[in-house]
Amino acid sequence: MEKKILFIDDEPYFVRSLIEALEDEGYKVDQAVNGTQAIEELEESVPDVIILDIIMLTGGRISDTHGGMRTGLRVHEIIRDKMGLKVPIIFVTVVEDPNAHRAIRQLERRHGIETSAILVKPVLPSELLDEVKNLIGAA
Amino acid sequence: MTRFEAIIGNTRIFELILEDFFKGWPGSHDVMPAEDPKVRLFKRHENFAEFCKEIRNTEWGARLCLQCDADHAAEAATKGEPISYICHAGLLDIAVPIIVDGKLVATIFCGQSRSWNETEEQEGQRRIRETERKLGFQPGELRTLREKTPQVSEEQVKDVKSKLWEVATYVSTLGSGKVEAEKAKRELAYRFRESEAIQEVMRGLAEIVDDLDKFWRKLDGALTSICNTIGATYGALITCEKPPGLSKPRAIVRSVANLPSEFIGKTYNSCDPVLLEVLQEMRPKTVKFHAHSGKGTLCHDIFLLCGTQERLAEIALVPLKLDSEREGVMIFSLSSASERDLAYSPSVKHEFNSLTQAGAQIATAYQNCQLYRSRRRLAEVQSLWLENVSHQLLSPLNEILGQAENLSRSFRRWQQDKPERIDNTLEILMGLSHWAARLASNFAWVARAEQYIGALNLQVEDNMVGRLIGYAISVQGTAREWHLLRVRVDRDSVMSLNGKVQIDRKFFNQAVLNLLDNAVKYANARTEVLIHASLSGLWARIHITSYGIPIKADEVEKVFEREYRSEAAKAKYAVGTGIGLTIARDIIRLHGGELSVEPSIEASRGWKTTFTITLPIQEQLEEEN
Numbered sequence: 001m002e003k004k005i006l007f008i009d010d011e012p013y014f015v016r017s018l019i020e021a022l023e024d025e026g027y028k029v030d031q032a033v034n035g036t037q038a039i040e041e042l043e044e045s046v047p048d049v050i051i052l053d054i055i056m057l058t059g060g061r062i063s064d065t066h067g068g069m070r071t072g073l074r075v076h077e078i079i080r081d082k083m084g085l086k087v088p089i090i091f092v093t094v095v096e097d098p099n100a101h102r103a104i105r106q107l108e109r110r111h112g113i114e115t116s117a118i119l120v121k122p123v124l125p126s127e128l129l130d131e132v133k134n135l136i137g138a139a
Numbered sequence: 140m141t142r143f144e145a146i147i148g149n150t151r152i153f154e155l156i157l158e159d160f161f162k163g164w165p166g167s168h169d170v171m172p173a174e175d176p177k178v179r180l181f182k183r184h185e186n187f188a189e190f191c192k193e194i195r196n197t198e199w200g201a202r203l204c205l206q207c208d209a210d211h212a213a214e215a216a217t218k219g220e221p222i223s224y225i226c227h228a229g230l231l232d233i234a235v236p237i238i239v240d241g242k243l244v245a246t247i248f249c250g251q252s253r254s255w256n257e258t259e260e261q262e263g264q265r266r267i268r269e270t271e272r273k274l275g276f277q278p279g280e281l282r283t284l285r286e287k288t289p290q291v292s293e294e295q296v297k298d299v300k301s302k303l304w305e306v307a308t309y310v311s312t313l314g315s316g317k318v319e320a321e322k323a324k325r326e327l328a329y330r331f332r333e334s335e336a337i338q339e340v341m342r343g344l345a346e347i348v349d350d351l352d353k354f355w356r357k358l359d360g361a362l363t364s365i366c367n368t369i370g371a372t373y374g375a376l377i378t379c380e381k382p383p384g385l386s387k388p389r390a391i392v393r394s395v396a397n398l399p400s401e402f403i404g405k406t407y408n409s410c411d412p413v414l415l416e417v418l419q420e421m422r423p424k425t426v427k428f429h430a431h432s433g434k435g436t437l438c439h440d441i442f443l444l445c446g447t448q449e450r451l452a453e454i455a456l457v458p459l460k461l462d463s464e465r466e467g468v469m470i471f472s473l474s475s476a477s478e479r480d481l482a483y484s485p486s487v488k489h490e491f492n493s494l495t496q497a498g499a500q501i502a503t504a505y506q507n508c509q510l511y512r513s514r515r516r517l518a519e520v521q522s523l524w525l526e527n528v529s530h531q532l533l534s535p536l537n538e539i540l541g542q543a544e545n546l547s548r549s550f551r552r553w554q555q556d557k558p559e560r561i562d563n564t565l566e567i568l569m570g571l572s573h574w575a576a577r578l579a580s581n582f583a584w585v586a587r588a589e590q591y592i593g594a595l596n597l598q599v600e601d602n603m604v605g606r607l608i609g610y611a612i613s614v615q616g617t618a619r620e621w622h623l624l625r626v627r628v629d630r631d632s633v634m635s636l637n638g639k640v641q642i643d644r645k646f647f648n649q650a651v652l653n654l655l656d657n658a659v660k661y662a663n664a665r666t667e668v669l670i671h672a673s674l675s676g677l678w679a680r681i682h683i684t685s686y687g688i689p690i691k692a693d694e695v696e697k698v699f700e701r702e703y704r705s706e707a708a709k710a711k712y713a714v715g716t717g718i719g720l721t722i723a724r725d726i727i728r729l730h731g732g733e734l735s736v737e738p739s740i741e742a743s744r745g746w747k748t749t750f751t752i753t754l755p756i757q758e759q760l761e762e763e764n
Contacts (some may be wrong), residue, residue: 011534013538014534014535014537014538015538015541016541016542016567017503017538017541017542017544017545018541021541021545021548024545024549055530086166094530094533101283109645109683120542121533121537122533122536122541123537123541124540124541124544125541125544125545125548126548135552
C-alpha cells in the first residue's frame with residue numbers, strides 16, 4: 001500500500017526539493033501551509049509520517065501560544081493532546097532552540113512516544129529520506 | 140512654653156516690674172497667654188478682691204470670669220489697644236493686648252475696682268444682682284462685698300492704661316525682633332529641607348526603569364516627600380493627554396501621595412478647567428477647589444477621597460511638560476493653611492520655585508524612562524527584523540541546496556528517463572538564485588538607503604522591451620513552478636518606451652523585480668501577469684497587472700509603507716519582509732517618477748491589481764528623436 005506523508009510548512013516553495021525527492025522515492029506527499037490546513041488534512045486521513053516545520057509565521061486560525069512564531073509547537077500539541085494521534089513526526093526548524101526542543105521531547109514522552117528526528121535547516125533531501133525510511137521503511 | 144514666655148525669656152523679671160508698677164492699684168493683675176485662656180502666668184489669687192474670690196469659689200462663677208476675660212482679650216486684640224470695661228460681675232477691669240507681628244501673644248489684665256463713672260457704676264450694680272441670681276447667692280450678699288471694693292478715678296484708669304500700653308509695646312518690639320530672627324532661621328532650614336527633598340526625588344527617580352508603571356510607583360514616594368516638605372496634606376500627579384480620535388484631552392491620575400491607591404489610574408474624559416488653565420499658562424498657581432464641584436470631576440473626587448469636611452480647599456497646581464503628547468499637573472492641597480503657621484511659612488513664590496524645580500526633575504526622569512523604553516523596543520524590533528531577514532534568506536538558499544543535491548543524485552537517471560527534469564531543476568535553481576540575490580539587495584538597500592540618494596547612474600534605455608522580457612524570464616521559472624502562472628510582456632506597447640526614459644539599470648532591475656515578485660507571489664494559479672506600457676504627455680508608464688488577492692482602497696498607500704503586509708498577503712504567503720514595495724517606490728522616485736497602485740477590481744480570475752511605474756519622458760531626447 002502507498003505510504004503517505006503530510007508535509008506541514010508555510011513556505012511550500014522552498015521545500016519543493018524535499019517533496020520531489022520523497023515523491024521520486026514513491027511516497028505520496030500531501031502539503032499543508034499552516035496549522036489549520038494541517039488539522040483539516042489530518043481529520044480526513046492520517047498519514048504514515050508527518051513532517052512539521054516548528055517556526056511558521058501563520059497558523060491560519062491557530063494562534064501561536066508559544067510566541068516567536070512557533071506555531072508548529074501548537075500544531076504538535078493539537079495532534080497529540082486533542083486528536084490523540086500517535087503518528088511519528090519529523091520536526092524541521094530553521095533555528096536550534098533548546099526550549100522548543102525540550103517542549104517537543106516532553107510532550108512526546110508524556111504520550112509514550114520516542115521523539116523522532118528534529119532536523120535543523122538546511123535539510124538535504126537525502127537526509128530527510130533517510131529519516132523517513134528509518135521510521136516507515138521504503139515506499 | 141508659651142510664645143509670650145519665649146519672647147520675654149525671664150518672666151520673673153516681668154512679674155517684678157508689674158508688681159512694682161501696680162503698687163498703688165487696689166485690685167489684682169495677671170497675664171493671660173493667647174494659647175490658653177484658662178492659664179494665668181503669675182496666679183496672683185492672694186491679691187484678689189474678697190468679692191472676686193467669693194465668685195471664683197463657685198465653679199460656675201469661675202467659668203464666667205474666665206469667659207469674660209477671654210472675650211475682652213479678643214476685643215482688645217481686635218482694637219489693637221488697651222480697653223477698660225465692666226466685667227460680668229459688675230467691676231471695672233482693664234485688658235491690654237501684647238501683639239507681635241500682627242498676632243496676639245498675651246493679654247495683661249488688671250482691675251477688680253469700682254468705676255468712678257456713675258453710669259458704669261449703675262450698670263455694675265445691675266450685673267451684680269444678675270450674678271447673685273445666677274450663682275444662687277442671697278440677694279444683697281455679693282453686693283455688700285462689692286461695696287467694699289475701692290473705687291478708682293478716671294485719671295488712675297487712664298494712667299494705668301497708657302503705662303501698660305507702653306510695656307506691651309516694648310514687649311511687642313522685643314518679640315518682633317525675635318520673630319524676624321526666628322523666621323529667617325526657619326526659612327533657611329525650610330529651604331535646606333526643600334532642597335533635600337528635591338534631591339531625594341532625584342535620587343529615587345534617577346534610577347531609570349523601562350516600565351512606566353514602576354516609574355509612577357516611584358513617583359508616589361517622591362510626591363509624598365514633597366508633601367511633607369511643603370506641609371501639604373495630599374498630592375497627586377495627573378497627566379492630560381489627547382487620545383487619537385478624541386478632540387478633548389482626558390486626565391488620568393498617575394501617582395498619589397496620602398490619597399487612597401484606588402485613585403491611581405482613574406480617568407476623566409474631560410480635564411477640569413483649572414487644569415487646562417494652568418497647562419495653558421505653564422506656570423504654577425494656587426486655586427480654590429470647591430467641595431460642591433460637579434459630580435464626576437477630579438475636584439469632586441478629591442474631596443470625596445480625602446474625606447475632608449472643609450467646603451473649600453486651597454490647591455497648588457504645578458504644570459509639567461512630560462513629552463510632546465503628554466502634559467501633567469502636580470496637585471498639592473494647601474487646605475491645612477489654617478493649621479500651618481502662616482507667620483513662619485515662607486513665601487508662596489519660594490514654594491513655587493521649588494515645586495517647579497521638582498516638576499522639571501520629574502519630567503526629565505519621565506523622559507529618560509521613555510527614551511530607555513524606546514531604545515529597548517528599537518533593539519527588539521531590530522533583532523526581530525534581523526531574525527526575519529536571515530530566515531528569509533536562508534529559505535531560498537536551503538532550497539538551492541536541496542535542488543542541487545537532487546540534481547547531483549539523480550542526474551544520470553534523469554538523463555536517461557526524464558531529461559526535462561534537468562532543465563526544470565536548472566530553471567528553478569536560476570529562479571531561486573535570483574530570488575536570494577534580490578532579497579540580499581533589498582536588505583542592503585534598507586541598511587544604506589540614504590547613500591543611494593543622488594547616486595544613480597542614469598542612462599537612456601534603448602531596449603526596454605528586452606529588459607522587461609529579461610525580468611519576466613527571471614521570475615517565470617518560479618511562477619510556473621508555483622502557480623502555473625504565465626508572465627507576459629506586451630511587446631508593442633513597451634516598444635514605445637525605447638529611448639524615451641532614463642534609468643539606472645541596477646536599481647531599476649531591483650524595483651521592477653520586486654514588483655514582479657509580488658505579482659507572482661500573490662497571483663491566483665493559472666492566471667497571467669502582464670507587463671504593458673503607455674505614453675501620455677510628458678510621462679511614460681509601465682503597468683504590471685495580475686489577478687490574485689485584493690488591494691483595497693484604504694491600502695493603496697499603506698502597501699508602500701515599510702513592513703506593512705495586509706492580512707490577505709500574510710494568509711496567502713506567510714513569509715515576507717514588507718519592504719519590497721517600499722524599496723521599489725523609493726527607487727522609482729529617485730528616477731524622478733512615481734510608483735502607484737489603484738484599488739483592485741473584482742474579476743472572474745481573481746482581484747485585478749495594476750501597479751504603475753511612471754517615469755518622466757526626457758524632452759531633450761524626444762526632440763533629438
